[in-house]
Amino acid sequence: xxxxxxxxxxxxxxxxxxxxWGQPLDLRFIVLVDDEVASSDWEQELYRMxxxxxxxxxxxxxxxxxxxxxxxxxxxxxxxxxxxxIETMRRLVDGVDAIKRVNLGGVHHxxxxxxxxxxxxxxxxxxxxxRALSARGVSVTAQDVPxxxxxxxxxxLTGKGDP
Amino acid sequence: MxxxxxxxxxxxxxxxxxxxxxxAGHGDFALGVVSAVAQITGRGEVFIPVxxxxxxxxxxxRMLREQIAASGARVxxxxxxxxxxxxxxxxxxxxxxxxxxVTGANLATLLDFxxxxxxxxxxxxxxxxxxxxxxxxxxxxxxxx
Numbered sequence: 192x193x194x195x196x197x198x199x200x201x202x203x204x205x206x207x208x209x210x211x212w213g214q215p216l217d218l219r220f221i222v223l224v225d226d227e228v229a230s231s232d233w234e235q236e237l238y239r240m241x242x243x244x245x246x247x248x249x250x251x252x253x254x255x256x257x258x259x260x261x262x263x264x265x266x267x268x269x270x271x272x273x274x275x276x277i278e279t280m281r282r283l284v285d286g287v288d289a290i291k292r293v294n295l296g297g298v299h300h301x302x303x304x305x306x307x308x309x310x311x312x313x314x315x316x317x318x319x320x321x322r323a324l325s326a327r328g329v330s331v332t333a334q335d336v337p338x339x340x341x342x343x344x345x346x347x348l349t350g351k352g353d354p
Numbered sequence: 355m356x357x358x359x360x361x362x363x364x365x366x367x368x369x370x371x372x373x374x375x376x377x378a379g380h381g382d383f384a385l386g387v388v389s390a391v392a393q394i395t396g397r398g399e400v401f402i403p404v405x406x407x408x409x410x411x412x413x414x415x416r417m418l419r420e421q422i423a424a425s426g427a428r429v430x431x432x433x434x435x436x437x438x439x440x441x442x443x444x445x446x447x448x449x450x451x452x453x454x455x456v457t458g459a460n461l462a463t464l465l466d467f468x469x470x471x472x473x474x475x476x477x478x479x480x481x482x483x484x485x486x487x488x489x490x491x492x493x494x495x496x497x498x499x
Contacts, residue, residue: 201410201411202441203411205436205441210436237444237445238441240444241434241437297410299408299410299411300408300409300410300413
């Protein structure tokens with residue numbers, strides 16, 4: 192079974208991921224790809240605490256996630272791979288040709304970012320990175336929760352995303 | 355939302371409150387549950403409602419720190435154990451070990467805390483969590499407890 196969702200969300204593991212997506216997709220594992228978290232026992236314990244016992248969490252650096260991706264994709268259980276920012280997802284896609292869809296789930300306000308959707312704020316560099324992902328055949332859509340309409344990248348960047 | 359505005363017309367004088375606490379959660383959870391506390395007890399001012407709506411992880415943590423600094427709150431109640439408010443509260447705890455975090459808070463939890471807010475934070479929070487846990491019951495389902 193392929194990984195169900197590749198998500199960018201700066202809150203990493205939180206309610207929308209564990210419950211909002213976890214329940215309808217029946218997620219059984221989350222791969223949190225973040226170099227900082229992967230090197231910190233404290234950070235890992237923090238995120239592990241919030242995950243229900245039936246769901247496994249794997250903490251990977253970009254390098255180890257690329258190396259282990261085939262293993263996760265062949266796991267047989269529904270899973271989600273999660274990064275906290277666009278640059279980390281770009282690095283992941285660079286190393287894994289099999290990633291063809293990326294979900295923008297939450298990139299919140301920060302200095303230098305411009306609001307594109309209620310839950311998506313982007314810098315010019317981040318917009319370029321998303322366009323580059325799209326140009327290489329990766330479908331980029333924004334969708335915070337399963338019940339929401341997936342917003343295509345063009346609509347995100349042209350301000351047509353929010354009703 | 356970052357103040358006790360949800361306490362409504364039953365608001366008292368916050369300066370007279372011995373112990374205050376933050377209620378943090380998704381959407382209008384905090385505002386709603388604090389307004390219910392105010393309606394039932396007239397003491398909604400004990401709580402400072404905080405919403406994570408539209409905020410990134412750093413913003414939620416910063417808001418919690420600001421509210422603790424402003425109010426002296428020593429307890430943070432959150433809705434979901436896996437929620438971003440809980441994660442942010444745990445980060446606050448890392449360098450503020452005197453802060454107690456209670457996850458999965460419900461109305462019964464907060465109602466109990468209101469009447470024990472003068473106790474040490476750990477005791478009041480533990481008592482409130484026990485009450486909240488005990489309030490969860492299923493009625494009318496075969497085999498339910």
